[in-house]
Amino acid sequence: MSILIKNVLLDRSETHVYVEDNIIQEIGKKIEADCVIDGKNKAILPGMVNTHTHAAMCLFRGYADDMKLDEWLQTKIWPLELKLKPEDVYWGTKLACLEMIKTGTTCFNDMYFFMENAANAVDEMGLRAFLSYGFIDLFNEEKREKEIKKTKETIRNIENMRNDRIKPALGPHAVYTVSEEALRWIKNYADEKNLIIHFHLAETKKENEDFVKKHNKRIVKYLEEICFLDKKLIAAHCIWLTNMDINLLEKHNVKISYNPASNMKLASGVFNYQKMNKLTVSLGTDGCASNNNLDMFEEMKIGSLLQKSYFNDETIMPAKEMFNIATLNGAKALGFNAGKIEEGKLADILLMDLKKTEITPCHDLISDLVYSANGSAVDTTICNGKILMENRKVEGEEEILEKAKKVASDLISR
Amino acid sequence: MSILIKNVLLDRSETHVYVEDNIIQEIGKKIEADCVIDGKNKAILPGMVNTHTHAAMCLFRGYADDMKLDEWLQTKIWPLELKLKPEDVYWGTKLACLEMIKTGTTCFNDMYFFMENAANAVDEMGLRAFLSYGFIDLFNEEKREKEIKKTKETIRNIENMRNDRIKPALGPHAVYTVSEEALRWIKNYADEKNLIIHFHLAETKKENEDFVKKHNKRIVKYLEEICFLDKKLIAAHCIWLTNMDINLLEKHNVKISYNPASNMKLASGVFNYQKMNKLTVSLGTDGCASNNNLDMFEEMKIGSLLQKSYFNDETIMPAKEMFNIATLNGAKALGFNAGKIEEGKLADILLMDLKKTEITPCHDLISDLVYSANGSAVDTTICNGKILMENRKVEGEEEILEKAKKVASDLISR
Numbered sequence: 033m034s035i036l037i038k039n040v041l042l043d044r045s046e047t048h049v050y051v052e053d054n055i056i057q058e059i060g061k062k063i064e065a066d067c068v069i070d071g072k073n074k075a076i077l078p079g080m081v082n083t084h085t086h087a088a089m090c091l092f093r094g095y096a097d098d099m100k101l102d103e104w105l106q107t108k109i110w111p112l113e114l115k116l117k118p119e120d121v122y123w124g125t126k127l128a129c130l131e132m133i134k135t136g137t138t139c140f141n142d143m144y145f146f147m148e149n150a151a152n153a154v155d156e157m158g159l160r161a162f163l164s165y166g167f168i169d170l171f172n173e174e175k176r177e178k179e180i181k182k183t184k185e186t187i188r189n190i191e192n193m194r195n196d197r198i199k200p201a202l203g204p205h206a207v208y209t210v211s212e213e214a215l216r217w218i219k220n221y222a223d224e225k226n227l228i229i230h231f232h233l234a235e236t237k238k239e240n241e242d243f244v245k246k247h248n249k250r251i252v253k254y255l256e257e258i259c260f261l262d263k264k265l266i267a268a269h270c271i272w273l274t275n276m277d278i279n280l281l282e283k284h285n286v287k288i289s290y291n292p293a294s295n296m297k298l299a300s301g302v303f304n305y306q307k308m309n310k311l312t313v314s315l316g317t318d319g320c321a322s323n324n325n326l327d328m329f330e331e332m333k334i335g336s337l338l339q340k341s342y343f344n345d346e347t348i349m350p351a352k353e354m355f356n357i358a359t360l361n362g363a364k365a366l367g368f369n370a371g372k373i374e375e376g377k378l379a380d381i382l383l384m385d386l387k388k389t390e391i392t393p394c395h396d397l398i399s400d401l402v403y404s405a406n407g408s409a410v411d412t413t414i415c416n417g418k419i420l421m422e423n424r425k426v427e428g429e430e431e432i433l434e435k436a437k438k439v440a441s442d443l444i445s446r
Numbered sequence: 447m448s449i450l451i452k453n454v455l456l457d458r459s460e461t462h463v464y465v466e467d468n469i470i471q472e473i474g475k476k477i478e479a480d481c482v483i484d485g486k487n488k489a490i491l492p493g494m495v496n497t498h499t500h501a502a503m504c505l506f507r508g509y510a511d512d513m514k515l516d517e518w519l520q521t522k523i524w525p526l527e528l529k530l531k532p533e534d535v536y537w538g539t540k541l542a543c544l545e546m547i548k549t550g551t552t553c554f555n556d557m558y559f560f561m562e563n564a565a566n567a568v569d570e571m572g573l574r575a576f577l578s579y580g581f582i583d584l585f586n587e588e589k590r591e592k593e594i595k596k597t598k599e600t601i602r603n604i605e606n607m608r609n610d611r612i613k614p615a616l617g618p619h620a621v622y623t624v625s626e627e628a629l630r631w632i633k634n635y636a637d638e639k640n641l642i643i644h645f646h647l648a649e650t651k652k653e654n655e656d657f658v659k660k661h662n663k664r665i666v667k668y669l670e671e672i673c674f675l676d677k678k679l680i681a682a683h684c685i686w687l688t689n690m691d692i693n694l695l696e697k698h699n700v701k702i703s704y705n706p707a708s709n710m711k712l713a714s715g716v717f718n719y720q721k722m723n724k725l726t727v728s729l730g731t732d733g734c735a736s737n738n739n740l741d742m743f744e745e746m747k748i749g750s751l752l753q754k755s756y757f758n759d760e761t762i763m764p765a766k767e768m769f770n771i772a773t774l775n776g777a778k779a780l781g782f783n784a785g786k787i788e789e790g791k792l793a794d795i796l797l798m799d800l801k802k803t804e805i806t807p808c809h810d811l812i813s814d815l816v817y818s819a820n821g822s823a824v825d826t827t828i829c830n831g832k833i834l835m836e837n838r839k840v841e842g843e844e845e846i847l848e849k850a851k852k853v854a855s856d857l858i859s860r
Contacts, residue, residue, distance in 0.1 A: 093806075094813035098764035131803035293747075296755035297817070324817040325804050333707075334748060341710035341752070350512035387543035390739050392507075392847045393854035399508035401713070403738040408822035433806045440807035 033066055034418065040071025040383065041397070042373055043255060049076055051379040054417035059375055067419070073387050074411060075397055077083060078371050079138025079380035080328035081362025084230070084268035084289040086144045086166075087125030088116075090131065091440040101236070101298055109321055113145070115446050120439045122153050123145035127436035128241040129157035133198065133426050135407020137325040138380035138415040141266060141289070141316070141366060143203040143230045148189045155195050157422045160380065162366055163190060164203025164230045171211045180217060187225065197416050199227070205249050206232040208239055212258055219260050228264045228366060234277070235269035236300050252277035261286055266365055268316060271301040271310075282310045287365035288406025290357070292335035294318030302342045305349055314362040315354075327407040332358050351402040383412035447480055447831060454485025454561075454797065455811070462694070463490055465793040466684055468831035473789055481833070488825060492785050493552025493794035495776025498682035498703040498730025500558045500580075502538030504545065504855040506735040509549035511642045515650070515712055522753060523735055527559070529860050535560035536567050541850035542740060543571035547840050549741040549821020552794035552829040555616040555680055555703070555730070555780060557644045562603045569609050572834045574794065576780055577604060578617025578644045581632065585625045594631060601639065609832050613641070620646040621665050626672055633674050633706055636639055641686035642678045648691070649683035650714050666691035675700055680779055682730060683708075684722075685715040696724045704771070706749035708732030716756045716811050719763055729768075741821040746772050750816060765816040797826035830843040 035051040041058070050058040050065060057063075071191075090262065096108035121144065132140060144150060147163045154161045165186040169176035183202065190200040202222045204210040210218075222229050234240055234251055243251050255261050261284035268289040273281070281288070288311050290303050305313065307424065315335060317326050332354045339349040356371075363371030370378040380383035386394065391406045413421040420426065456463065456473070464472040464479060467741050471477075473485065510522035535558065546554060561577045568575045579600040583590035592681035597616065604614040604679060606675040616636045618624045624632075636643050648654055648665055669675050675698035682703040687695070695702070702725050704717050719727065729749060731740050746768045753763040770785075777785030784792040800808065804818045815823075827835040834840060 091807060093804075093809070093818055094811075095809040097813050097817060098761050100760060103775075106759070127803060127806060133760070134803055137780060296751035297760065299758050299760045301758075302755065310458045320818070324813070325819075327804070329822075330744065330747075330820065333744075334751065336753070337707060337710035338752075340713045341716065342756070344713050344715075346514060346518070346711065347512050385848060386842070389541060389548055389843075389847065390507075390741070392541060393505060393851045395509040395858070396511075396855070397508075399511050399738070403511060404507055404734070405505065405739075406741075406744065406819065406820050406822065421584045429803075430801070433801055433803065437807045444809070445763070 035067045035069060035414070035417065036063055036065035037071045037383065039064060039075060041075040044280050049373065050413070051381070051417050053371065054376055054379050056373065056377050056379050057169065059373070069383070071383060073385070074383040075386055076373050077382045078359040078373055078385060079382050079413065079415060080136050081314065081366065081371060081417040082132070082137050082140040082316050082326065082328055083141055083266055083365050084291055084318055085128070085140050085326065085360050086319030087128035087140065087142045088121040088144050088150060089319030089321045090128045090326070091120060091124040091436065091443065093324045095321065095444070096322070112443060116145060118146040118148040118149045120443055121391035122149040123432070123435045123439045125153035125159060126432045127149040128320070129153060129159050130426060130429055130432050131326045132159060133420045134410065135329065135414045136382045136410035136413060137326065137328050139362065139366065139368070139370070139414065141201070141230055147186045151190050151193060151198055154198055155193060158415050158418050160197045160367055160368070160415055162199050162201045162228060162230065166224070166379060167202070167204045167214065168209045169211050169214045170209060176214050178210060179214065182247070187227070201227050204230045204231055206227065206235070206239065207254070215260050218261065221421050222264065228266055229262070230266050230270065233267035233270050234272040237272055240272035242442070250274065250277060252280050255286070256280050263287070264367070268318070269295065269300065269303070271303050275307065278307055286311070288313045289316040289365070290314070290335055290431055291316045291318045292338045293331055294322040296334070296338060298322050302338060305339050306343065312361050312364050313357055314365040314438055315358040329401060329406045329409070332402045338409065347403045351396070351399045354402050355398050379414055381414040382410050384409050385411040449475055449481045449483065449828070449831065449833070450479035450673040451483045451485045451490060451797065455489040455800065462845050463787065465795070465828070465831050466764060468793050470787065470789055470791050470793050472788070483797070483826065485797060485798070487774050488797040489800055491796045492773045492787055492795055493544050493799060493827065493829060494550050494772050495728065495780065495785060496546065496551045496730050496740065497680055497728040497776050499542070499554050499556055499740065500704055500733035501554065501556045502535040502558050502564060503733030503735045504542040504740070505534060505538040505850065505857060507738045509735065509745050509858070511738070526857060529857055530559060532560040532563040534857055536563040537846070537849045537853045538566035539564040540571060540846045542734070543573050543805060544840060544843055545740045546573060546840065547827045547834045548824065549743065550796045550824035550827060551740065551742050552827065553776065553780065553782070554786070555615070555644055561600045565604050565607060565612055568612055568656055569607060572829050574611045574829055575781070576613050576615045576642060576644065578615035581616070581618045581628065582623045583625050583628045584623060590625060590628050593628065601641070615641050616643045618643065618645055620649070620653065621657055621668070629674050630672055633676065636678065642680055643676070644680050645682065647681035647684050648686040651686055654686035664671050664688065664691060666694045666713065670694050670698070677701070678781070682732070683714065683717070685709060685717050687718070689721065692721055700725070702727045703730040703779070704728070704749055705730045705732045707745055708736040708751045710748070710752060711715055714735050716752060719753050720757065726775050726778050727771055727778045729772040742772050743815065743820045743823070746816045765810070765813045769812050793828055793831040795828040796824050799825040800821050824840035
C-alpha cells in the first residue's frame with residue numbers, strides 16, 4: 033500500500049510526501065501511488081505522542097470532578113475500578129483511540145488493567161501503543177506473585193498478537209503501591225525482554241513526604257540504589273524533585289512525561305521544566321478522569337502557559353520547543369523511529385486543515401498549533417502508513433460512542 | 447421570525463424551546479414556527495459572554511510569542527498597531543466574529559481602534575457587542591482633547607447605527623496611559639449617556655508598583671477618590687489587588703473580568719478568585735495576540751485549572767460555577783437580559799453536538815463542557831433570535847478567512 037500526499041505544506045513550502053508500507057519513503061517527488069491525497073490548504077505534521085495516559089479511563093470522564101484527591105480516589109474512582117470488566121476496558125480504549133485519532137495522536141503510552149482487551153481495541157483502531165498492566169502489590173507477597181503472573185501473561189498475550197504497532201511494557205504503579213522486591217523483579221524482566229517501564233514518579237507532595245519519612249531517603253535515590261533508573265524508564269509527573277534527584281535522573285537518562293492539565297486539575301504541584309533541560313521531556317495527558325480529554329494540542333498550550341505563569345517568565349517553553357516535546361521527544365522516549373516528517377521515518381502523519389479561523393492569518397504555523405488550535409483542526413490521521421481518519425471521518429465512530437456510553441452507564445449502575 | 451428547537455436537551459431532560467423575534471418565548475410546548483430545528487442529540491445552552499477582548503487583534507495571532515512583555519509590545523505589537531488602517535480593523539473584527547460564532551460566543555466586550563469599522567463587522571456578523579474606543583492620552587492635554595473628540599464621535603456613530611445588538615462603551619485603557627482629568631471626564635460622560643466603562647485594572651506587577659511609587663497610593667483607592675468606581679465599570683485582569691482594594695471594588699459593585707490564558711501567557715500573575723466571591727466575576731479571553739484564540743470553552747478549562755493549581759486546592763472554581771461565570775455573569779456584568787435558557791431572556795443560544803468523543807459518555811454535561819470539550823462542539827449558534835451558524839456552517843466564512851489573511855500580510859509588509 034502506498035500513499036502520495038501532494039502539494040502539502042511542510043515547514044514553509046509546498047511539497048509532496050510519498051509513503052510506502054509504513055515508511056515515509058520520499059519527500060519532494062510526485063510518485064504514483066495507490067492512494068493520492070490532495071494536500072492543498074493542509075499542513076503535514078508528525079503525529080502527537082502521548083507518553084502517559086490510562087486510556088480506558090475515558091469511561092470516567094466527568095464522573096467526579098472538583099473533589100479533594102483522597103476523597104475522589106476513595107469514594108469515586110477506586111470503587112468504580114473494582115467493578116471494571118474486560119469489556120469495559122475494551123470499549124473505553126476504543127473510545128480513547130477514537131478521541132486520539134480525531135485529535136491527532138498516533139501513539140500513546142498506556143497503563144491500566146485488562147490490557148489484552150485494550151490491545152484488541154488498539155489493534156482494531158490502528159494506533160501505535162505501548163501497553164502495560166498496572167502492577168500494584170501493596171507490599172503483600174501473595175499479591176506480588178499474582179501481579180507477576182498477570183504481568184507475564186499480559187506481555188505474552190500482547191507479544192502473541194504479533195502486531196508491530198503494539199508493544200507490551202511494564203507498568204509498576206508507584207513507590208507507594210509497589211514493593212522493592214517487585215520493582216527489582218520488574219526491572220530485571222524489562223531488561224530481559226528489552227521493554228520499557230512506565231511509572232508514576234513524585235506526583236504529589238504527600239507521596240514524596242511519606243516516602244522520606246518512612247525510608248529516611250529520597251525516592252529517586254532509593255530507585256537508583258535498587259538499580260531501577262534506566263534509559264528505558266518513562267517517569268510520569270516528576271514534580272516533587274530536588275536538584276540532586278534531577279541529576280540522578282540525568283545520569284541514568286530516564287525519560288520524563290510532563291502532564292500539565294492533570295497536575296493542575298488535581299493540584300499536584302508544578303513540574304519544573306527549566307531544571308529538566310538535559311533530560312528528554314515528553315508530554316502526556318494522563319487519563320480522562322483527571323484531564324478530562326486526550327487532546328495533545330490543548331495539552332501543549334496548557335503546558336507552555338503553566339510554565340510561563342508559575343515561573344513568571346513569558347519566554348519559557350516556547351512554541352517550537354513544545355511542539356518537539358509533544359512529537360519527537362515522545363518518539364525518542366518510547367524508542368520508535370518517528371516524530372518528524374523525514375524520509376525513513378515511520379509514517380505517523382497528520383494533515384492539518386489550514387482553512388480554520390484559529391489558524392488564520394497564520395503568521396507562524398507552529399505558534400498557531402500550540403497556542404490557538406486544538407485537535408479539531410486535524411483533518412487526516414495516518415498511523416503506520418494507514419489512513420485512520422480522512423476529512424474528520426473515522427470508520428465506525430457512531431458505534432463506538434454508543435457502546436462506550438452504554439458500558440459506562442452499566443458500570444455506574446452495576 | 448420564529449424558531450422552534452424541538453426535542454433538545456435542557457439541563458437533564460428533553461424539551462422544546464420556542465423563540466420569537468429575539469426572545470425565548472416558551473419552553474416545553476411544540477409551537478408552530480417559521481423555522482424548526484431538530485434538537486435530537488443536542489444540548490441547548492446560553493451563548494458564552496466574553497467580557498474582555500480586542501477582537502481585531504486576531505490579525506496579530508502568532509505574529510510574536512514567547513517574548514518579554516516590554517520587548518513584545520515595543521518591537522512587535524505597537525509598531526504594527528501604528529500601521530493599522532480602518533479596513534484592517536473591519537476584517538480583523540470579521541475574523542474574530544467568525545471565530546466567536548464557531549466557538550459559541552454570542553456577546554463580547556471589545557476595546558480597540560476604528561470602532562465604527564468594528565461595529566460594521568459586528569452588524570454584518572450578527573453578534574451582540576459592547577464596543578469602546580481605546581482611550582489613551584498619555585497625560586498630554588492636547589492628545590486628551592483629541593481622544594475626547596474621537597470617543598464622542600465613535601459613540602455617536604455607533605448610536606446612529608440604531609442596532610440594538612451593538613452598544614457603544616467607554617474604553618479608558620489603564621491608569622498608566624490615561625490621565626486623571628480624562629478618567630473624570632470619561633466617568634461623567636458614561637453616567638450622562640448611561641454606558642459601561644471597559645478598563646484594564648492591576649494587570650501587571652509593574653503597573654501596580656509604578657503607580658504606588660509615583661502616587662504613594664494604591665490604584666483602586668485613587669480610582670475611588672476620583673469617583674471612577676461604579677457598577678457599570680468592567681475591570682479586566684484585576685490581579686495585583688489587596689484585600690482592601692477588593693473591599694472597595696465590592697463597595698462600588700465593580701464588575702470583574704478574569705482573563706486566565708492571557709495572564710498565564712504574559713506571566714502577568716494569578717487572579718485570586720476565592721477573594722472575589724462577593725463580586726460579579728465574568729470571563730474574557732483578551733485579544734488574540736496574547737491568548738491566542740477566542741474560544742471561551744477552552745478559557746473555562748484553563749481558568750478553573752489555574753485556580754486549582756496555583757492555590758493548591760482541587761475544589762476551587764468547580765465546573766458549574768465556571769459555566770455561570772462564562773455565561774450568566776457576563777450578561778450581568780454587561781447589563782443585558784441573557785445568560786440563561788429561560789422564558790423572557792434574549793435568544794442568545796447554542797446547540798451543542800452531543801455525538802462527540804469529548805462529550806462521551808457524558809456523566810455530567812457541564813463538567814464535559816468545562817473540562818473536556820472546546821468550541822468545536824458547538825453545532826448551532828443563535829444570537830438575538832437569528833441563526834448565525836447551523837451544522838457548523840457560517841455564511842461567507844471562506845471570504846473572511848481570505849480577506850483577513852490578506853490584510854494581515856499587507857499590514858506586516860506595509
